[in-house]
Amino acid sequence: MVNSTSTIIIVITYLVLVFGISIYANRHGGKTTKDFFVATNSLGSFVIFMTSMATAFSAFAFMGQIGQVYNFGGSAIFNFMSYGIISYPLFLLIGKKLWYFGKTFGYVTPADFVAHRYQSNGPSRILIGLIIGVYFSIFYIVIQVQGMSWAIQEATGISTAVSTAIICIVLVTYISIGGIRGAAYVDVMQAALMVCGSFIIAIVAIYKNGGIGPLYVAMDAVRPDAMIPKQNMLPMMTGSLVMALSMPIWPTLWVKYYSAKNLKANANVAAGCGLGTVAITVSLPLIIVAGIIIAYPTWEAAMADRLVIRYVLDYTNPLIAAIIVGSLISAAMSTAAGLLLLISSVFTMDLPHVLPAEKREKISQESLLRFAKIISVAVVAICFFISLRPMGQLVTIGISLTYPGYLLALPIVVGGFYWKRANKQGMISGLVVGLIVIYYTTFINKNPFGIAGGMWGFVICSIVFVVVSMMTAPTEQHVLADFGLADSMEKTKENYSKVVEQV
Amino acid sequence: MTRYEEFYHYNLEPKRIKREKTYFIAFCIAAIVFILIVKACYLNFPTSKVGGIPVFNLLVWGVIMSHYLIFTIYLGFKMYDIKGEKEKDLL
Numbered sequence: 001m002v003n004s005t006s007t008i009i010i011v012i013t014y015l016v017l018v019f020g021i022s023i024y025a026n027r028h029g030g031k032t033t034k035d036f037f038v039a040t041n042s043l044g045s046f047v048i049f050m051t052s053m054a055t056a057f058s059a060f061a062f063m064g065q066i067g068q069v070y071n072f073g074g075s076a077i078f079n080f081m082s083y084g085i086i087s088y089p090l091f092l093l094i095g096k097k098l099w100y101f102g103k104t105f106g107y108v109t110p111a112d113f114v115a116h117r118y119q120s121n122g123p124s125r126i127l128i129g130l131i132i133g134v135y136f137s138i139f140y141i142v143i144q145v146q147g148m149s150w151a152i153q154e155a156t157g158i159s160t161a162v163s164t165a166i167i168c169i170v171l172v173t174y175i176s177i178g179g180i181r182g183a184a185y186v187d188v189m190q191a192a193l194m195v196c197g198s199f200i201i202a203i204v205a206i207y208k209n210g211g212i213g214p215l216y217v218a219m220d221a222v223r224p225d226a227m228i229p230k231q232n233m234l235p236m237m238t239g240s241l242v243m244a245l246s247m248p249i250w251p252t253l254w255v256k257y258y259s260a261k262n263l264k265a266n267a268n269v270a271a272g273c274g275l276g277t278v279a280i281t282v283s284l285p286l287i288i289v290a291g292i293i294i295a296y297p298t299w300e301a302a303m304a305d306r307l308v309i310r311y312v313l314d315y316t317n318p319l320i321a322a323i324i325v326g327s328l329i330s331a332a333m334s335t336a337a338g339l340l341l342l343i344s345s346v347f348t349m350d351l352p353h354v355l356p357a358e359k360r361e362k363i364s365q366e367s368l369l370r371f372a373k374i375i376s377v378a379v380v381a382i383c384f385f386i387s388l389r390p391m392g393q394l395v396t397i398g399i400s401l402t403y404p405g406y407l408l409a410l411p412i413v414v415g416g417f418y419w420k421r422a423n424k425q426g427m428i429s430g431l432v433v434g435l436i437v438i439y440y441t442t443f444i445n446k447n448p449f450g451i452a453g454g455m456w457g458f459v460i461c462s463i464v465f466v467v468v469s470m471m472t473a474p475t476e477q478h479v480l481a482d483f484g485l486a487d488s489m490e491k492t493k494e495n496y497s498k499v500v501e502q503v
Numbered sequence: 504m505t506r507y508e509e510f511y512h513y514n515l516e517p518k519r520i521k522r523e524k525t526y527f528i529a530f531c532i533a534a535i536v537f538i539l540i541v542k543a544c545y546l547n548f549p550t551s552k553v554g555g556i557p558v559f560n561l562l563v564w565g566v567i568m569s570h571y572l573i574f575t576i577y578l579g580f581k582m583y584d585i586k587g588e589k590e591k592d593l594l
Contacts, residue, residue: 078544086534086537090530092526092579093526096513100513236545241538262588263588264583264585267583274575277567493507
């Protein structure tokens with residue numbers, strides 16, 4: 001256990017800053033749901049850069065990747081290389097359209113775009129909102145909460161239940177105070193903290209072993225095969241493609257496009273996430289894991305995620321250890337905050353669409369905001385109870401299907417931008433068949449022919465989406481005109497002359 | 504600038520569309536080359552000889568960092584025509 005005085009001081013300082021920033025954001029923001037969830041499209045380049053970096057860099061990247069490299073050697077690094085090369089150019093291509101249409105038509109949730117483009121309120125909000133947005137994301141909050149709880153527990157020795165409760169209370173309080181604006185401002189601090197934390201761990205590993213050369217000599221003496229890739233090539237490569245292709249439309253990043261003030265800020269979603277990946281997750285794990293292998297040559301594979309915390313607590317002085325624990329909490333907190341806001345927005349903004357329009361219009365902004373905060377508390381309470389229990393089948397399904405599930409939205413989004421024949425029936429059938437296929441190829445017949453289940457889901461979803469769209473009636477011209485896909489540009493001109501009123 | 508002109512500027516302007524198409528083609532080529540590089544790295548991963556992994560680490564990091572700086576930052580921002588965007592904001 002770390003000197004608890006240092007830890008307590010660091011944690012209290014961190015909490016004071018988090019709450020202070022959230023209160024500042026609350027005073028400077030509007031009191032509408034649009035401000036609470038997408039900051040009324042007003043976040044500038046620097047804030048978007050930092051919040052994107054913080055959102056993408058989660059407890060999974062901080063702890064999980066180290067555990068993966070420890071268990072599987074260098075092949076685990078290739079997963080993250082895919083992000084660096086494939087994800088970020090796609091961010092720029094997809095992000096511009098989502099930013100522009102989001103700002104023009106006032107979108108708040110990912111399902112808003114799909115519902116508008118495909119003229120399909122109910123199915124879009126259930127498939128994109130509830131299943132892909134909520135079900136696949138809620139367990140990611142659980143992972144983040146568990147990561148933070150482990151860190152506090154290891155550092156202070158307090159029980160799992162108490163550390164988890166502290167994390168949950170902090171999370172829900174600062175989100176309720178500041179909404180996405182508060183979360184984004186806090187992320188500026190958290191991103192800086194987590195980058196520093198990662199570099200400090202790598203420097204400690206090098207310093208303790210007398211330089212980078214001696215570090216690998218020592219690792220070689222302890223475990224000569226430590227870094228040899230241990231995953232099969234085809235599942236590893238196709239699995240990493242699934243992760244990389246899905247990232248530009250992760251729902252938490254999707255709403256960042258909506259939040260951007262202008263095109264430059266929107267470009268910084270890619271720049272922020274990209275820098276986090278290339279500077280930290282690709283370059284540092286081999287160094288950090290080499291240090292960890294020297295310290296702990298054997299370790300239970302299932303517990304490898306905790307190694308990085310154990311290492312800093314055992315091999316650094318109490319103050320540095322406390323700072324690194326703080327940076328780990330930051331990494332997990334920022335991702336959990338983004339996901340919590342997303343889930344809250346689905347319940348607050350998507351679900352009321354099941355009500356008749358006249359009833360929906362009577363709901364005041366104050367009531368919706370209050371409801372959003374109640375939902376946040378409820379979601380965090382559910383995450384609290386799930387995180388205290390062993391991962392059950394439902395949780396396993398949620399986590400295993402997260403990236404493949406997100407990826408199913410890619411053909412729907414791209415088709416919606418560029419293909420006039422893309423329609424509601426194609427979208428619904430593609431998503432439903434895709435979900436069935438990824439369930440089958442993930443749990444029943446795992447990775448057929450060595451190709452990752454998510455890739456099967458993506459390909460089959462795309463084929464069904466195209467075939468069914470071609471076989472059914474096209475979307476109405478007045479809707480296509482909003483996206484510049486109508487047969488005549490006159491209709492687009494007419495629609496855009498009315499846009500101010502629509503917003 | 505009217506709403507339609509703004510829509511045209513971001514979505515239909517021929518120069519912007521040409522830049523996006525070129526960027527997309529370059530992205531596809533880079534992605535294919537990258538997949539081949541990953542395959543080569545996987546098959547020829549250094550066998551923990553001293554110098555092997557640090558050099559490999561540096562090489563991989565250099566490739567990824569160069570790609571980020573050139574492709575995402577320089578070419579990506581050029582595709583967006585960020586310089587011309589500085590003063591613009593939506594209506």
